[in-house]
Amino acid sequence: MDEEELIAAIHARARRARVARGSGVAVGIGHDCAVLALRPGESLAWHVDDQVEDVHFRRRWARLGDVGWKAASAALSDLAAVGARPLGVQLALGVPRDLGDRSVLALVDGFVAALAAAKAPLVGGNVASRPAGQGISLSVSVAGAVRRPFLRSGARPGDGLYVSGSPGLARVALLLLEAGKRAPAAARERLLRPRPLVGLGLELARLAKGRPSAMMDVSDGLARSVAQLARASGVRAVLDEASLDFEATRRAGRGLGDVVDLVLEGGEDYELLVAAPPAFERTRVARAFTRIGVLERGRGALVRRRDGSESSLEGRGFRHR
Amino acid sequence: MDEEELIAAIHARARRARVARGSGVAVGIGHDCAVLALRPGESLAWHVDDQVEDVHFRRRWARLGDVGWKAASAALSDLAAVGARPLGVQLALGVPRDLGDRSVLALVDGFVAALAAAKAPLVGGNVASRPAGQGISLSVSVAGAVRRPFLRSGARPGDGLYVSGSPGLARVALLLLEAGKRAPAAARERLLRPRPLVGLGLELARLAKGRPSAMMDVSDGLARSVAQLARASGVRAVLDEASLDFEATRRAGRGLGDVVDLVLEGGEDYELLVAAPPAFERTRVARAFTRIGVLERGRGALVRRRDGSESSLEGRGFRHR
Numbered sequence: 001m002d003e004e005e006l007i008a009a010i011h012a013r014a015r016r017a018r019v020a021r022g023s024g025v026a027v028g029i030g031h032d033c034a035v036l037a038l039r040p041g042e043s044l045a046w047h048v049d050d051q052v053e054d055v056h057f058r059r060r061w062a063r064l065g066d067v068g069w070k071a072a073s074a075a076l077s078d079l080a081a082v083g084a085r086p087l088g089v090q091l092a093l094g095v096p097r098d099l100g101d102r103s104v105l106a107l108v109d110g111f112v113a114a115l116a117a118a119k120a121p122l123v124g125g126n127v128a129s130r131p132a133g134q135g136i137s138l139s140v141s142v143a144g145a146v147r148r149p150f151l152r153s154g155a156r157p158g159d160g161l162y163v164s165g166s167p168g169l170a171r172v173a174l175l176l177l178e179a180g181k182r183a184p185a186a187a188r189e190r191l192l193r194p195r196p197l198v199g200l201g202l203e204l205a206r207l208a209k210g211r212p213s214a215m216m217d218v219s220d221g222l223a224r225s226v227a228q229l230a231r232a233s234g235v236r237a238v239l240d241e242a243s244l245d246f247e248a249t250r251r252a253g254r255g256l257g258d259v260v261d262l263v264l265e266g267g268e269d270y271e272l273l274v275a276a277p278p279a280f281e282r283t284r285v286a287r288a289f290t291r292i293g294v295l296e297r298g299r300g301a302l303v304r305r306r307d308g309s310e311s312s313l314e315g316r317g318f319r320h321r
Numbered sequence: 322m323d324e325e326e327l328i329a330a331i332h333a334r335a336r337r338a339r340v341a342r343g344s345g346v347a348v349g350i351g352h353d354c355a356v357l358a359l360r361p362g363e364s365l366a367w368h369v370d371d372q373v374e375d376v377h378f379r380r381r382w383a384r385l386g387d388v389g390w391k392a393a394s395a396a397l398s399d400l401a402a403v404g405a406r407p408l409g410v411q412l413a414l415g416v417p418r419d420l421g422d423r424s425v426l427a428l429v430d431g432f433v434a435a436l437a438a439a440k441a442p443l444v445g446g447n448v449a450s451r452p453a454g455q456g457i458s459l460s461v462s463v464a465g466a467v468r469r470p471f472l473r474s475g476a477r478p479g480d481g482l483y484v485s486g487s488p489g490l491a492r493v494a495l496l497l498l499e500a501g502k503r504a505p506a507a508a509r510e511r512l513l514r515p516r517p518l519v520g521l522g523l524e525l526a527r528l529a530k531g532r533p534s535a536m537m538d539v540s541d542g543l544a545r546s547v548a549q550l551a552r553a554s555g556v557r558a559v560l561d562e563a564s565l566d567f568e569a570t571r572r573a574g575r576g577l578g579d580v581v582d583l584v585l586e587g588g589e590d591y592e593l594l595v596a597a598p599p600a601f602e603r604t605r606v607a608r609a610f611t612r613i614g615v616l617e618r619g620r621g622a623l624v625r626r627r628d629g630s631e632s633s634l635e636g637r638g639f640r641h642r
Contacts, residue, residue, distance in 0.1 A: 026364055027472060030553070032402040032537050033366040035470045043347055044365055045354040048411040048462050052449045081353040090369040092413075092460040128373045128458075135451065139413040139460035141369050149356045151348060216353050232351070 001101050003127045010091075010108050014122040017112040022121030024087045024145065034123035036087050042145040045084035049075035049142070053135030056268075061177040064103050066192040067136070068110030074219065075140035076118050076196035077270040081217040082151070083205030084144030086120035086198060092139040093125065098132035107136070118198050148205070150215035152232035155275035157297045159213050161229075161237060162274045162289035164197060165190075167222045168249035168259070171266030175256055187252040194270045201272065203285045210279035210286070218271045223264040223313040225273050226293070227301040233275065236298030239313070241305045243292045264303070264313065322422050324448045331412075331429050335443040338433040343442030345408045345466065355444035357408045359466050366405035366465040370396035374456030382498035385424050387513040388457070389431030395540065396461035397439050397517035398591040402538040403472070404526030405465030407441035407519060413460040414446065419453035428457070439519050471525070471536035476554035476596035478618045480534050483595040483610035485518060486511075488543045489570035489580070492587030496577055508573040515591045522593065524606045531600035531607070539592045544585040544634040546594050547614070548622040554596065557619035560634070562626045564613045585624070585634065 001009060011029050014020040020028065027035035038044060051057060051071040062070075072089065079086055091111060095104055115122055120142070130137075173183040173191035183191070197217075204212055214233050218225045230237035241260055249266075250259040275295055280286050301313040322330060332350050335341040341349060348356035359365060372378060372392040383391075393410065400407050412432060416425055436443055441463070451458075494504040494512035504512070518538075525533055535554050539546045551558035562581055570587075571580040596616055601607050622634040 027470060031470075031472050031474075032399040033368040033405065033465070033467075033470065035403070035467065036365040036367060038359055038365065040361065044357040044359065044408075044464065046357060046409070046411065046444070046462075046464060047354040048413045048446055048460070050413045050415070050447055050449045050460070052415060052451060054452055055449055078353040082356070084354065087365075088367070090367065090462070092369045092371045094371070094373060094458060123367070125369055126371055128371045128376055130373060130456065130458075131375055134455050137415060137449075137451075137458060139369070139371070139462075141367075141411070141460075141462040143365065143367060143464075144354070146354075146356065149348060149352075149354065151352050153352075 017116045019115040028123045045082045045144040045146040047078040051138045064106040065110035068107040069114040071138040072114035073194045073196045075142045077217045079144040080197040080201035082149040083201045084146035087143045088123035090141040091125035093127045094137035096130045096134045152216045155214035155233035159275040159295045161293040165271040166246040166248035167269045168262035168266035170268040172253040184252040210283045212274045212276040214275040218269045221267040227313050230301045235295040237301040239293035239303045338437045340436040349444045363466040366403050366467040368399040369462045372459045385427040386431035389428040390435040392459040393435035394515045394517045396463045398538045400465040401518040401522035403470040404522045405467035408464045409444035411462040412446035414448045415458035417451045417455045473537045473553035476535035480596040480616045482614040486592040487567040487569035488590045489583035489587035491589040493574040505573040531604045533595045533597040535596040539590045542588040548634045551622045556616040558622040560614035560624045
């Protein structure tokens, strides 16, 4: 397939997965720009996210359908993190010339399946051939509509810190797969087919009482995310070590070292990290979260160990470079 | 520099070039999403464009500052094509590990200089290291605000076809540089430092009388663009060969073959192709355009030669793949 044929094939697959249209999409694929409508009072939430072969994934352990799925989900996760409703997605796909048509379409199928799961329409994009032997790259641009976006800043002393799910699972899978081993299903799923928490973000956005004061997604590891949120908000984060003993992570990561290290250093979980006032714990949506610490006056981010000692979080966390 | 340092350096350069803020930017670099505000009645115009090394440019003949400039301009050109006001830009940068810091920053400087020229703020993006030896890639996502977007569809029989500037100049430069020769300044400038016609697009959007019925930018060659516009609008395009003898292109392209072929096949000119009713010619903004043909009932796209013979445009035009 040449570029035009590939774009037509992507469009056909988007139609089949029912993500070629959306309520806010005035103009979709096929014009110089996509045109999207916001409702009165809404702002545009907009993010760009990349997945690059041999940086974010390896074909040795990720099927191309998973790669496509994850690229979409990782980008949509940032919409979840600000509490936005997905409006549309664009995909800039870089494919090496020696990648067969069937492989490219498997990638596309995974991508549109993730869009369908998140009810996010595909409204455009482009395809560029890369020289043979180079890596696949997906640059995903996502647009959403939001009334009062959650930011990393805004957390106050006295707020609790909460995280959804079981952070560290994706890291467990990564460590095992990189070592050529099998990963438990729960961990594998989290690394290869993460689900963006768009619905959870919208539920948080609808809260009147107990509304989070700050939020972000945990894409670069919990330790690093907590440090970033504390820095952006001008507060000090104190995590409670006992609360970081997530059972699912401990079980999947048996033999890989201390569960707290896995939880803190794991990246690509795409869970939500929330700072919120005490009233948050009385909301229904709080059940999806675990309280992991508290924010205080001051600067920095640390874990308070069971023995009372403190250990700084700065500089921890998964880095791609 | 690691990724965080590079992002900080990009941010610093954006501030220095005064493109770190913009009137519609509620939240810029440093949060999970950028947040942009539209005015009442405006829709979002949104486009993603890629520049990939050895596909769209070669370091042999393009300085990295030019590469950055062009990546921004090529993406902004699509906002011009729908008549949108730039709201913000995000850059997803892929850099091979063996590219030095100074080179990366030269690329960034060219990029922000083009944003400054178009008054388009940088609101986010990301950086991914690629394995050494792989090509540089820039995926540029642009957002604009538009009331009544110009589309490729909408042109009617009886409308004239108009193009801005001197199409083919970029192709002249490409042919010469690829052959290891020097290119005349006018052609070189057009290929390496194109200026997105954002102001011209906005002027067209303000027209009450003579408003274009369809518009697009000429990024893949005039022949191909005319064929695409005719197809999207369900009309037949008939170009007049005599009108395609652009003097600037003829002069720069001496020795490279027939000027009409250069004009029709040239890509990456980023000029605007407009279909408009006769009243368009009485507008002030029409002076920036040359009338090159007419739209008729029917299908297809062709050139009427000086001798009265006709030649189809389908399948012509510059292709990257």
